[in-house]
Amino acid sequence: MLQISLWKRFVILGLCLAALITAAPNLFYSRVEGHNDAVAAFDKTGAMTETQVAAKAAWPDWAPSALVNLGLDLRGGAHLLAEVHLNEVHKARMDALWPEARKVLAAERATIGAIRRVPSPAGELRIQIGERTQIARAxxxxxxxxxPVVSLTGVGQxxxxVTGEGDTVVFRLSEAEQKATDDRTMQQSLEIVRRRVDAAGTREPTIMRQGTDRILIExxxxxxxxELKDLIGTTAKLTxxxxLGTTSNxxxxxxxxxxxxxxxxxxxxYHMLDEVPVVTGDDLTDARPTTDDNGAPAVxxxxxxxxxxxxxxxxxDHIGEPFAIVLDGKVISAPTIQAHIAGGSGIITGRFSIEEATDLALLLRAGALPAGMTFLEERTVGPELGADSIESGKKAAVVGFGLVIAWMILSYGLFGVFAAVALVFNIVMIFAFMGAVGATLTMPGIAGIxxxxxxxxxxxxxxxxxxREELRQAKSPARAIELGYEKAMSAIIDANVTTFLTGVILFVLGAGPVRGFAVTLIVGIVTSVFTAIxxxxxxxxxWYGWRRPKTIVV
Structure with missing residues (x-):
């Protein structure tokens, strides 16, 4: 008997209704987006401008406000591919090791003689001893x-x-430690770039590692x-x-x-400084814009x-001596220590504007990049181009939708109309799901839809x-419909599972546009199976329960 239980009807209708409600804000994208931005600004600062108050009032607070985020190619924005200078981290490790190495070797001075650091390539520390014959002891x-290396792949290393070459002790990072250091540096760089971008209030950035030493930022x-380079390109490395002295040479x-x-x-x-810092920006817990005693901007x-x-x-211990504050390789201030500074707080002065002081505080709070970056690729997508992409995507979707609907109705009549209604709900469910999980829609994503x-x-x-086949075998309409759904199920599942797995592979192994396409393809497969079945x-x-037709035409 052709029948669907009452609870299943409620579930199907409930899911369709929920999808309509969840996807509806996308029809009023600008209003809802302004409302969301105003709410976010209020949550962050506790206050709103008149414009933000009006934007908040443009959409009711009780209504759903989840939107499908638009990608770089639809909204416009900036794309960067940055290379992280991992060698700088290796050099910093060796520089930090020198005071400890000097201390332990100095304790053996009676045996190994005088010690001194000699020039060495990045990633190495070379220390020359006075007694060449005692290199083994050194x-x-x-x-x-x-x-021991703290990593899963470096167990036991x-x-x-540490090796001896003639009269020189040579320190190098082991292969396992170098790999672990590089991984930590990349993870730290990713996190700090993400903090800086998030602190600037941007929406749905894409920040991911590519290869061993590159970061993709969209x-x-x-x-x-x-503008994006100015935001993340400064290392904000404070030491x-x-x-030791000053010179003009x-x-x-x-x-x-x-x-x-x-x-x-x-x-x-120019200032002559001890290469090893007393403290670094890594020890900072807070940084805020302020003013100095003269009312000038400071941090x-x-x-x-x-x-x-x-x-x-x-x-x-050094009252009366100058003390340099260094930011990104430049001495921004070199005050003389007037008294013991207890409590762990201080102020950075310089010829800052209010904007520069605010930006510096933001960068210091986000943390210093562990190494510098070189931008290998940069691209700006204007909002006009993004609007053109949206318009093109709309036209493609409308044309595609119209052709599919026309073909289904011409081929299957009333049943084609039912398929068209299901297709509408399919698209609605795609947008509802993507908005609910905060997924990003790109131009390839529109192609996926x-x-x-x-x-x-x-x-x-x-x-x-x-x-149709069952009707040709003189089955009754109700039985033909029932068998049609039952016998087509295995073929539907097989076809969609293989496509779903392909979409998953594209998402896992792909990047950028490929992943955008894979997202809508995966979601679309799940929703299309639900709506079609x-x-x-x-x-x-x-319809059948209402009309009770003696014959049907499919």
Whole structure:
């Protein structure tokens, strides 16, 4: 008997109704988007401008407000491909190791003689000893600094390889430690880039690792690639160094362990600094824009417990000496320590504008990039081009929808109308699901939806053709419809499972446009199977129960 139980009818109708309600905000995209932005601004700052108040009032608070996010190619925005300088991290590791190595080797000075650091390539630390014949003892002592690698692939290995070459002790990062360090650096870079982009209030950015040392960054809605570079391109690497002297000669000789950096505000002035910082920006817990005693823009900062202790101890022992604050390789301030600075807080002054002080505070709060970046590729997609893409996508979807509907109605009559209604709900469910989970729609995603329109009716074609076959065998209309749905089920499942698995593979292995296409394809397959099997069946059952036809034409 052709029948669907009452509870199944409620479930089918409930899902269709929920999809309509959830997808409805996309019909009023600009109003809902303005409302959401105003709510987000209020949650962040606790206040709204008059424009934001009006935007919030344009859409009721009780109504659903989830939207399908538009990708870079639809909204416009900026695309960057950045290469992370991993060698800088290796060098920093060796620089940080030098004070410890100097300490343990100095304890053996009576045996190995005087020690000194000699120039070495990035990723190596070379220390020359006075007694060449005692190199084996020096290497033995130096190896006490090595520790096990903290990674799944580095079990049983040490982080440093220590060897002797003539009268020189050589430290290198082991292969396992170098891989673990590179992975940590990339993960940290990804997280910091994401924080900076999120702090700027951008919507639905795509930030992902590509290869071993590259990061892909796509931010819809931002004005230009340069604006995005200005936001994330600065490393914001803050360090505090002892000042050994000043000079106007940029080619002044630099002793091993020291560095010569320019003054950011006074052209032609250079500071000789100890290469090893007393504290770094990694110890910061907060940074905020403020003003100095003269009312000029500045940035206040606060250290964590360990940073506050190191900062306080150094200032207590070096009263009357200059102390350099270095940001991204430039000395932005070199004040003289007037008194012991306890409590772990201070202020960075310089010739900042209000905007520069605010941006610097934002960058410091987000954290310093562990290494610099080189932008290998940059692209800006204007909003006009995005609007053109949306218009083209709409035309393609409308034409595709119209052709499919016309073909189904011409081929199957009233049953084709039922398939058309199911197709409408299929598209509605795609948008409802993508809006609910915050998925991003791209131009290839629109192509996936258009493709789904064509494949969505495949299940109905199988069902309707099967019904025709049963009618040819003189089955009653009710029995023919029932057998049509039952016998077509296996073919429908087989066809859609293989396509679904293909979509999953595209999503997992693909990137960018390929993943955008895969998302709508996967969602469209699931919704098309539901609408083709259950929505059309419910429509047929309701129609058949109402009309009770003696014969049907499919």
């Amino acid at each position: 290497v033995e002592v130096a190896r006490t600094l090595a520790s 040490s982080d440093y390889e 931010v819809p809605g931002i004005g230009s690639a340069q 505090f160094h002892p000042v 940029p080619d002044a000789p630099v002793a091993s362990g020291n560095e010569l950096l320019p003054d950011a505000s006074r052209q032609g002035l 206040s900062f606060r250290f964590n417990v360990s940073g506050a202790r190191a900062f306080g101890d150094y200032t207590a 258009v493709l789904t329109m064509g494949t969505a009716v495949d299940a109905n074609v199988l069902i309707f053709e099967r019904i 259950w929505v059309t069946r419910l429509l047929v059952v309701i």
